[in-house]
Amino acid sequence: MLETITSPTLLIDEKICRRNISRMAEKAAKHGMELIPHMKTAQSHIVGEWSREVGIREITVSSLKMASYFSNKGWSTIHIAFPFNPREINAFNELASQQKLSIQLVNPVVTQLVAEKLTSAAGFFIEIDAGYGRTGVPYQQTAIIDEILAAAEKNPLFSFRGFYIHPGHSYYTKDIVGIYEESRLALAELKALYIAKYPTIKTRIGDTPGCSVMDDFGDIDQLGPGNFMFYDVTQVGIGSCSLADIAVALAVPIVDIQVEKGEILVHGGGVHLSKDVLYEPDGSKNYGEVVYLREGAAWEIPKQRSYVKSVSQEHGIIKASDELLQQVSVGDLIGILPIHSCMTADCMKSYYTINGLHIDHAEGAS
Amino acid sequence: MLETITSPTLLIDEKICRRNISRMAEKAAKHGMELIPHMKTAQSHIVGEWSREVGIREITVSSLKMASYFSNKGWSTIHIAFPFNPREINAFNELASQQKLSIQLVNPVVTQLVAEKLTSAAGFFIEIDAGYGRTGVPYQQTAIIDEILAAAEKNPLFSFRGFYIHPGHSYYTKDIVGIYEESRLALAELKALYIAKYPTIKTRIGDTPGCSVMDDFGDIDQLGPGNFMFYDVTQVGIGSCSLADIAVALAVPIVDIQVEKGEILVHGGGVHLSKDVLYEPDGSKNYGEVVYLREGAAWEIPKQRSYVKSVSQEHGIIKASDELLQQVSVGDLIGILPIHSCMTADCMKSYYTINGLHIDHAEGAS
Numbered sequence: 001m002l003e004t005i006t007s008p009t010l011l012i013d014e015k016i017c018r019r020n021i022s023r024m025a026e027k028a029a030k031h032g033m034e035l036i037p038h039m040k041t042a043q044s045h046i047v048g049e050w051s052r053e054v055g056i057r058e059i060t061v062s063s064l065k066m067a068s069y070f071s072n073k074g075w076s077t078i079h080i081a082f083p084f085n086p087r088e089i090n091a092f093n094e095l096a097s098q099q100k101l102s103i104q105l106v107n108p109v110v111t112q113l114v115a116e117k118l119t120s121a122a123g124f125f126i127e128i129d130a131g132y133g134r135t136g137v138p139y140q141q142t143a144i145i146d147e148i149l150a151a152a153e154k155n156p157l158f159s160f161r162g163f164y165i166h167p168g169h170s171y172y173t174k175d176i177v178g179i180y181e182e183s184r185l186a187l188a189e190l191k192a193l194y195i196a197k198y199p200t201i202k203t204r205i206g207d208t209p210g211c212s213v214m215d216d217f218g219d220i221d222q223l224g225p226g227n228f229m230f231y232d233v234t235q236v237g238i239g240s241c242s243l244a245d246i247a248v249a250l251a252v253p254i255v256d257i258q259v260e261k262g263e264i265l266v267h268g269g270g271v272h273l274s275k276d277v278l279y280e281p282d283g284s285k286n287y288g289e290v291v292y293l294r295e296g297a298a299w300e301i302p303k304q305r306s307y308v309k310s311v312s313q314e315h316g317i318i319k320a321s322d323e324l325l326q327q328v329s330v331g332d333l334i335g336i337l338p339i340h341s342c343m344t345a346d347c348m349k350s351y352y353t354i355n356g357l358h359i360d361h362a363e364g365a366s
Numbered sequence: 367m368l369e370t371i372t373s374p375t376l377l378i379d380e381k382i383c384r385r386n387i388s389r390m391a392e393k394a395a396k397h398g399m400e401l402i403p404h405m406k407t408a409q410s411h412i413v414g415e416w417s418r419e420v421g422i423r424e425i426t427v428s429s430l431k432m433a434s435y436f437s438n439k440g441w442s443t444i445h446i447a448f449p450f451n452p453r454e455i456n457a458f459n460e461l462a463s464q465q466k467l468s469i470q471l472v473n474p475v476v477t478q479l480v481a482e483k484l485t486s487a488a489g490f491f492i493e494i495d496a497g498y499g500r501t502g503v504p505y506q507q508t509a510i511i512d513e514i515l516a517a518a519e520k521n522p523l524f525s526f527r528g529f530y531i532h533p534g535h536s537y538y539t540k541d542i543v544g545i546y547e548e549s550r551l552a553l554a555e556l557k558a559l560y561i562a563k564y565p566t567i568k569t570r571i572g573d574t575p576g577c578s579v580m581d582d583f584g585d586i587d588q589l590g591p592g593n594f595m596f597y598d599v600t601q602v603g604i605g606s607c608s609l610a611d612i613a614v615a616l617a618v619p620i621v622d623i624q625v626e627k628g629e630i631l632v633h634g635g636g637v638h639l640s641k642d643v644l645y646e647p648d649g650s651k652n653y654g655e656v657v658y659l660r661e662g663a664a665w666e667i668p669k670q671r672s673y674v675k676s677v678s679q680e681h682g683i684i685k686a687s688d689e690l691l692q693q694v695s696v697g698d699l700i701g702i703l704p705i706h707s708c709m710t711a712d713c714m715k716s717y718y719t720i721n722g723l724h725i726d727h728a729e730g731a732s
Contacts, residue, residue: 006453007431008732040679062680063633065373082680083621085633086697087372106622106631109696134681135622135631168678255449256472256501265472265501267429267451271712271732275641312534313406313708314428314448314732315500330475331452342679346637347713349730364715366374366637366680 001356002251002295002333008272009251010348011335012230012359013298017042017247018050020229024211025054028223031216036060038081038206038226041342043362044351045073047229060206060224062366064088064095069362071099079104081164081206081224083127083135086110089117096120102161106136108147115155124152125164125204130186131179132169139186142193149194162201163190164224170209171238180210184218191219212240230341233289237278243301248351249291249335250344252316259325264318268336269311274343280307287311288336290318292327296355299335308336367722368617368661368699374638375617376714377701378596378725379664383408383613384416386595390577391420394589397582402426404447404572404592407708409728410717411439413595426572426590428732430454430461435728437465445470447530447572447590449493449501452476455483462486468527472502474513481521490518491530491570496552497545498535505552508559515560528568529556530590536575537604546576550584557585578606596707599655603644609667614717615657615701616710618682625691630684634702635677640709646673653677654702656684658693662721665701674702 021037028035037051038060048059048070057076061067064085067078078099083106084092095101102123105111111124126148129136137144152158167183170176187203194201205217206224212235217223230248231241252268278286287308291299304321311317316336318324328334338344345351346366351359387403394401403417404426414425414436423442427433430451433444444465449472450458461467468489471477477490492514495502503510518524533549536542553569560567571583572590578601583589596614597607618634644652653674657665670687677683682702684690694700704710711717712732717725 006457007429007451063373082633083631085373085619085621087619087699091372107696110621113697134676134678134683253451253453255451255476265449267448269732270640270642270709274636275643275709276636277641310500312500313712317500330473331479333453343636343641346679366635 001352002293004356005251005333007253008268008348010345010351011249011251011293011299012351012353013247014050014353015298016245017047017229020231020245020247021051022054024223024225024228025056027215033217033220034058034222036079036204036222036224037229038062038224039070040066041226041345042229043069043345043365044360045070046359048073060226064091066362066365067099067101068095069365071095076100077102077123079125081166084110084114086113089114093117093119096122104164105148108144108151111148111151115151115158118155118157121157121159123159123161125161128163128165128186128190130165130167130183132167134168136165139190145190160198160201162203162221163187164204164206166206167210168207170207171234176209176213180214180217184220188219208235209238209240227342230345232341233278233286233337233339234276243289243337246337246341248341248345249293249299249337250288250348251293251333251335254328254330254332254334257325257328257330262320262325264320264324264328266316266318266334267314268316269314271313272344272347273308273311273316273336273338274340274347275311276340276343278339284309286339287316288338290324291335291337293333293335298354367718368659370722371617371699373619374634374714376711376717377615377617377659377665378717378719379613380416380719381664382611383413383595386597386611386613387417388420390589390591390594391422393581399583399586400424400588402445402570402588402590403595404428404590405436406432407592407711408595409435409711409731410726411436412725414439426592430457432728432731433465433467434461435731437461442466443468443489445491447532450476450480452479455480459483459485462488470530471514471518474510474517477514477517481517481524484521484523487523487525489525489527491527494529494531494552494556496531496533496549498533500534502531505556511556526564526567528570528587529553530570530572532572533576534573536573537600542575542579546580550586554585574601575604575606593708596711598707599644599652599703599705600642609655609703612703612707614707614711615659615665615703616654616714617659617699617701620694620696620698620700623691623694623696628686628691630686630690630694632682632684632700633680634682635680637679638710638713639674639677639682639702639704640706640713641677642706642709644705650675652705653682654704656690657701657703659699659701664720
């Protein structure tokens with residue numbers, strides 16, 4: 001199918017993606033935990049089906065629009081893992097009348113508003129901050145948790161499902177084990193405090209680095225990672241996976257080759273890959289790693305590395321190895337493994353398998 | 367119309383946008399130059415109409431898909447300012463049979479291929495590199511230019527229109543005047559060399575910082591900037607414009623306020639703003655500047671600055687001034703002036719005027 005590709009196209013290797021999903025599901029099962037994957041990375045019904053085939057029944061999304069995209073497809077519950085946006089209460093009520101949903105709460109103000117206006121049954125998790133600092137109730141502040149619970153209780157349609165932590169600082173540390181222990185302790189402490197009054201509550205943790213690297217999750221009940229379905233070059237750097245585990249690659253046409261400069265110009269820039277960037281040891285930028293595309297077969301990781309050293313809106317410039325310069329001509333396609341697959345998938349909004357099958361992606365679901 | 371906004375929405379201030387277009391058109395006219403604006407920023411038929419109203423007849427785009435979006439709307443020529451991608455020759459031929467197009471060439475290999483396969487009349491510019499280093503024929507290498515021209519001449523449908531420079535290094539310098547002089551000299555030298563044989567050729571230059579800051583363009587014939595229609599915080603930093611000239615703002619709902627931390631959490635992240643970033647003097651990141659939104663009126667630039675200090679996929683965290691913290695509540699909307707408006711517009715793919723009118727944006731035109 002490669003000969004039919006004329007412009008930047010996001011390829012998905014179904015085998016790699018299914019393997020990533022199976023591995024995480026097996027890891028969860030091994031520890032008696034439930035995997036409730038975050039679909040913000042794939043944003044695809046078909047990838048959702050691949051998850052269902054290994055027993056996944058509940059999913060996570062990051063916006064009401066994304067929940068709407070996934071609703072009425074047989075998911076037992078869709079959890080919207082973003083602090084509830086009170087401006088969306090009417091649209092939420094409408095969707096919650098058709099599909100079982102749960103939301104995330106971080107403050108009593110919003111809780112009160114939802115409790116006042118909620119007209120369909122819905123669950124909620126309280127998001128806890130155990131050290132990341134992005135969002136959530138600091139785990140020691142049980143007074144705020146109590147206020148949230150008191151506000152929620154005023155509406156019998158509203159049910160407390162548990163505590164959620166996204167320890168996003170695991171992306172920026174070498175101490176994933178330490179971050180996990182911090183999160184685990186916070187969740188264990190909170191569950192112990194509230195389980196008597198709310199016997200069905202669960203604890204859930206949601207980052208790909210932790211879920212990939214850790215093997216023992218202690219007493220946490222549920223895992224909610226998303227990026228692991230595709231992985232990316234950032235996750236390789238963290239140690240969550242290897243390059244061979246990355247399930248998506250952007251196919252880009254070569255439009256110019258500058259042999260003396262060791263550079264290749266491709267049609268594929270910031271609007272395709274996103275502007276997410278890593279830094280090489282010498283301080284230069286890396287917007288994605290080059291792979292060779294093979295007709296009807298998996299892409300191939302080169303022996304000599306080449307990578308995207310700069311992007312503008314539609315341009316990408318590859319710092320090319322001698323090997324790459326010898327192998328390619330103007331008009332050829334090469335593949336780029338993304339730095340951050342969630343962003344690249346959201347930019348591209350469509351996938352093709354390496355056998356040419358179209359795979360859906362939600363339109364404007366953010 | 368603000369009360370109808372429930373999720374991240376890109377607002378456009380028509381008055382500011384029209385003023386930016388008029389100013390640039392007047393500047394071009396004053397010097398007897400032609401303005402051929404780049405539509406990669408706005409990607410909108412309606413903004414195209416606003417340009418037509420001040421006399422614009424020819425436009426620039428950055429991809430064949432974008433050319434297709436703008437075709438058959440009465441543009442005298444649409445120039446695709448990206449090194450021609452030979453995999454698109456069939457689609458190009460089809461579009462060129464309906465709409466007058468010109469393309470950009472940087473090497474003889476692609477020129478030869480196009481000359482062999484071109485079936486409809488089309489123009490071409492040779493892209494010149496006068497120092498930016500991204501793409502284009504280094505201006506001293508007239509042997510390559512001669513090869514391109516010789517290859518193109520084999521097809522009488524193919525006509526040479528001139529030389530194009532995008533001096534993108536003007537984004538990273540304080541010496542815009544120096545860069546302009548470098549580009550102007552290169553273009554003047556090349557025009558002098560080739561005008562006898564090609565008497566209708568023109569020279570065109572295409573960056574917003576230069577076109578905004580410079581007043582005297584010397585003997586350059588045409589201006590081709592794009593970002594100037596919207597401008598953005600990056601352009602303010604360069605000195606191309608003031609904050610009051612930025613024509614788009616992302617409306618985002620406030621979902622949490624942390625008064626003690628001086629932080630506000632909004633629904634609006636990397637998938638809305640893009641990951642383009644500037645650095646504050648203290649080294650912290652800035653993903654966009656906060657403005658106050660006013661019902662049915664222009665947004666208002668706060669006296670005390672607040673800005674987006676971090677983004678993830680859907681989250682934005684505002685470093686909030688005391689003034690901002692006093693003015694807003696959870697559930698309110700605030701506006702974010704983008705760091706890079708081209709990327710934000712491409713992420714959002716739709717605009718609303720401050721009076722609630724929908725303004726189109728091309729879908730997946732990159």
